Amino acid sequence: QQQVKQSPQSLIVQKGGISIINCAYENTAFDYFPWYQQFPGKGPALLIAIRPDVSEKKEGRFTISFNKSAKQFSLHIMDSQPGDSATYFCAATASGTYKYIFGTGTRLKVLA
Amino acid sequence: SQTIHQWPATLVQPVGSPLSLECTVEGTSNPNLYWYRQAAGRGLQLLFYSVGIGQISSEVPQNLSASRPQDRQFILSSKKLLLSDSGFYLCAWGGLFNEQFFGPGTRLTVL
Numbered sequence: 001q002q003q004v005k006q007s008p009q010s011l012i013v014q015k016g017g018i019s020i021i022n023c024a025y026e027n028t029a030f031d032y033f034p035w036y037q038q039f040p041g042k043g044p045a046l047l048i049a050i051r052p053d054v055s056e057k058k059e060g061r062f063t064i065s066f067n068k069s070a071k072q073f074s075l076h077i078m079d080s081q082p083g084d085s086a087t088y089f090c091a092a093t094a095s096g097t098y099k100y101i102f103g104t105g106t107r108l109k110v111l112a
Numbered sequence: 113s114q115t116i117h118q119w120p121a122t123l124v125q126p127v128g129s130p131l132s133l134e135c136t137v138e139g140t141s142n143p144n145l146y147w148y149r150q151a152a153g154r155g156l157q158l159l160f161y162s163v164g165i166g167q168i169s170s171e172v173p174q175n176l177s178a179s180r181p182q183d184r185q186f187i188l189s190s191k192k193l194l195l196s197d198s199g200f201y202l203c204a205w206g207g208l209f210n211e212q213f214f215g216p217g218t219r220l221t222v223l
Contacts, residue, residue, distance in 0.1 A: 032210040043214035102156045
């Protein structure tokens with residue numbers, strides 16, 4: 001029940017295309033869902049996050065879609081660029097627990 | 113603004129040697145602090161977290177330990193390193209609204 005399942009494991013997208021990464025969770029107590037971007041040899045950087053009171057959040061080319069009933073959330077990268085090539089992690093946490101449950105990561109490669 | 117520092121950036125140590133990795137946070141007070149380990153090409157494994165000075169919670173039994181001697185300082189230690197301790201060690205601090213912010217990491221190679 002504590003798992004966050006992330007898919008796909010890897011993704012190749014053409015420049016200008018849409019990258020979509022999905023995560024699913026079981027624990028209905030989770031109330032904060034962040035996405036992280038990690039470049040090789042660097043620490044993960046918080047990209048965008050959502051709470052379950054909204055179904056979508058957009059920041060620039062990055063959008064989180066959230067489906068509370070299905071217990072799923074996804075990251076959409078519009079107009080994908082080669083500079084977006086990185087590993088993306090989803091996570092989930094419940095208020096007061098201090099701990100994140102991370103997905104296993106998706107390695108995105110955007111072809112020029 | 114808040115900044116998180118980790119050092120050293122890279123470290124090569126022989127098996128059986130001790131370890132001390134340091135993490136400091138600037139620009140915030142009484143943050144939650146976290147140590148994670150990331151194996152090559154893998155996900156993030158939570159090792160320890162701390163909600164205050166001297167308060168450490170361990171997530172994974174192992175030969176590592178953590179200490180928080182000051183509000184914004186978090187130290188990861190080992191008395192005797194194992195080959196399996198190799199990895200990318202990440203420190204993170206927790207914000208007011210559940211967010212976590214990661215440091216640049218320390219690449220540890222145990223030979």
